[in-house]
Amino acid sequence: METNKIKLHHPQLVRLLQMAYSAEKAAAFAYQGHAGSVQDPEEKKQIKQIEDDEWNHRREVLAIMNHYQVPVSVYFEIRFHIIGKLISGSCYVIGWFMPYYFAGRLESGNVCEYFRMMQYFHESGITEHNEILYEMGIKEKEHEIYFLSKIKNKKMLPFFEKLFGWGSSKSFNDVDLDQKYPVEASKKYCRK
Numbered sequence: 001m002e003t004n005k006i007k008l009h010h011p012q013l014v015r016l017l018q019m020a021y022s023a024e025k026a027a028a029f030a031y032q033g034h035a036g037s038v039q040d041p042e043e044k045k046q047i048k049q050i051e052d053d054e055w056n057h058r059r060e061v062l063a064i065m066n067h068y069q070v071p072v073s074v075y076f077e078i079r080f081h082i083i084g085k086l087i088s089g090s091c092y093v094i095g096w097f098m099p100y101y102f103a104g105r106l107e108s109g110n111v112c113e114y115f116r117m118m119q120y121f122h123e124s125g126i127t128e129h130n131e132i133l134y135e136m137g138i139k140e141k142e143h144e145i146y147f148l149s150k151i152k153n154k155k156m157l158p159f160f161e162k163l164f165g166w167g168s169s170k171s172f173n174d175v176d177l178d179q180k181y182p183v184e185a186s187k188k189y190c191r192k
């Protein structure tokens with residue numbers, strides 16, 4: 001049976017989907033380098049799990065894109081491929097702290113991408129992706145908290161926090177895992 005495909009008339013949403021799809025690949029590549037560069041087997045395993053999470057996100061975003069016939073952006077695919085590989089390689093030369101720090105900082109920014117996507121869908125009258133977008137946004141928050149937990153007692157953190165605007169007391173999102181909104185209320189996240 002032929003299903004009618006709906007088109008999205010929301011340029012910001014289309015762009016955000018295309019960017020998120022490609023950026024998930026960059027993240028997954030980066031975590032390959034990160035996992036490869038740490039010595040501790042437990043850390044390797046945890047970072048590998050996060051890499052798998054990002055490949056999952058990429059699949060989920062693609063499923064949504066296909067649903068609305070949103071094409072993959074060749075430009076973003078190439079751009080984020082290069083970025084991901086560069087970050088991956090750099091993990092082997094910049095020491096232990098920085099890959100953890102910048103991963104956490106990046107994840108912190110990614111959280112709101114999925115909640116903003118949800119808001120954009122709502123602007124188009126679509127609520128059917130709420131669950132999956134919520135799940136992905138919360139997962140990015142878990143990633144942020146994991147990376148922060150690894151470095152929060154390191155003495156370099158206050159210095160980096162001051163310099164790069166993320167750390168124990170500064171985040172790029174307003175999600176609190178200990179007091180989460182339920183899915184229905186989560187459109188309140190990331191409003192500022």
Ligand SMILES: [Fe+2]
Pocket residue numbers: 024027053054057110140
């Ligand atoms: Fe992700």
Ligand SMILES: [Fe+2]
Pocket residue numbers: 027053054107110139140143
């Ligand atoms: Fe993530």
